[in-house]
Amino acid sequence: MKNSATIIPVSSPECQVISWKSHLKSAFSDSEQLLRYLDIEPTAHRPSNLVQPSFPVRVPIPFADKMEKGNINDPLLLQVLARDIENAHIEGYSHDPLEEQNNNTPGLLHKYAGRVLLILTGSCAINCRYCFRRHFPYHQQLASGENLQKNLETIQKDPSITEVILSGGDPLLLSDKQLFEIISQLEAIPHLRRLRIHSRLPVVIPQRLTLQLQKLLSKNRLQTSLVIHANHGNEMDAELGHGLAALTRSSVSVFNQSVLLKNINDDPQILAELSEKLFEYQIIPYYIHRLDPVAGAAHFDISKKRASKIIRQLGQILPGYLLPKLVVEEPDKACKTIVL
Ligand code: SF4
Numbered sequence: 001m002k003n004s005a006t007i008i009p010v011s012s013p014e015c016q017v018i019s020w021k022s023h024l025k026s027a028f029s030d031s032e033q034l035l036r037y038l039d040i041e042p043t044a045h046r047p048s049n050l051v052q053p054s055f056p057v058r059v060p061i062p063f064a065d066k067m068e069k070g071n072i073n074d075p076l077l078l079q080v081l082a083r084d085i086e087n088a089h090i091e092g093y094s095h096d097p098l099e100e101q102n103n104n105t106p107g108l109l110h111k112y113a114g115r116v117l118l119i120l121t122g123s124c125a126i127n128c129r130y131c132f133r134r135h136f137p138y139h140q141q142l143a144s145g146e147n148l149q150k151n152l153e154t155i156q157k158d159p160s161i162t163e164v165i166l167s168g169g170d171p172l173l174l175s176d177k178q179l180f181e182i183i184s185q186l187e188a189i190p191h192l193r194r195l196r197i198h199s200r201l202p203v204v205i206p207q208r209l210t211l212q213l214q215k216l217l218s219k220n221r222l223q224t225s226l227v228i229h230a231n232h233g234n235e236m237d238a239e240l241g242h243g244l245a246a247l248t249r250s251s252v253s254v255f256n257q258s259v260l261l262k263n264i265n266d267d268p269q270i271l272a273e274l275s276e277k278l279f280e281y282q283i284i285p286y287y288i289h290r291l292d293p294v295a296g297a298a299h300f301d302i303s304k305k306r307a308s309k310i311i312r313q314l315g316q317i318l319p320g321y322l323l324p325k326l327v328v329e330e331p332d333k334a335c336k337t338i339v340l
Helices: 020-025 031-037 145-157 176-187 211-218 238-249 268-280 304-317
Strands: 115-119 163-167 194-198 223-229 253-259 284-289 325-328
Touching: 115 145, 145 176, 176 211, 211 223, 211 238, 223 238, 238 253, 253 268, 268 284, 268 304, 304 325
Parallel strands: 115 163, 163 194, 194 223, 223 253, 253 284, 284 325
Antiparallel strands: none
């Protein structure tokens, strides 16, 4: 298998591009650097707002390039800028909002019937400040090495499991070779029918959508889907859209899920524009999640009443097939709850 760093993305057929791995290496890890890159003077913005948090800053340049220069309230910037408000203790917001951390099968989460989730890496290409796993002890909960083999045996022994979800962290941070090995092992389990990959990486670094990855996802026995994560229409651009459309043409289903975030996308017009941009590239708007109540992210939350109102208004703008379902995940439930 070729080294993916040298492969030309689906989305840029003719030019020399910076590889996705190079973009990962050069990502911003400091809010001040990011602000200067955006022509925003960090001292003009209240300096106390720029903290070096326990959940580090991580923002690759292709994502920063989708932000508006000079705009401290840019909706993409607000998703990734670490602020001191994250350190406030707010009742009802915990380190483990979905009660995943006491899981006794490290690397394997079996919450819903017929589906299991494999946690393949603890890293992401970007650190979203609202992330529900921002305090997750990945070092104890990874499906790698021995754990991965044990988890594959568990799946093999349980014929009720028909779908495997690769998650993280971001599973597309694995090399194509690593993904190939895992997918091959999953393909060999006869009762598995579907493979789903949850990743924000294509949105953050569209160059990850290489031809090699396209082949990997489209040429395996399992019905394969990719669930991307975009919250705002500004995250979608032609390079990303064409890369994803190429995947759908090769029979990989592509869905999007978002998180409803205060001051970022809590507006029916903004969400309508996102759905329309997604559909331009044949991506189905699937879920919009209410924020999981994770410590450090309370400032992104909006009330259930307001969330329902936004979705009702969105339903008046969009055709039904472009309307994402508003859902909330609750630790003790056998499925996501649809918020009406
Ligand atoms: S990409 Fe997903 S898992 Fe990673 S930090 Fe963002 S929300 Fe969390």
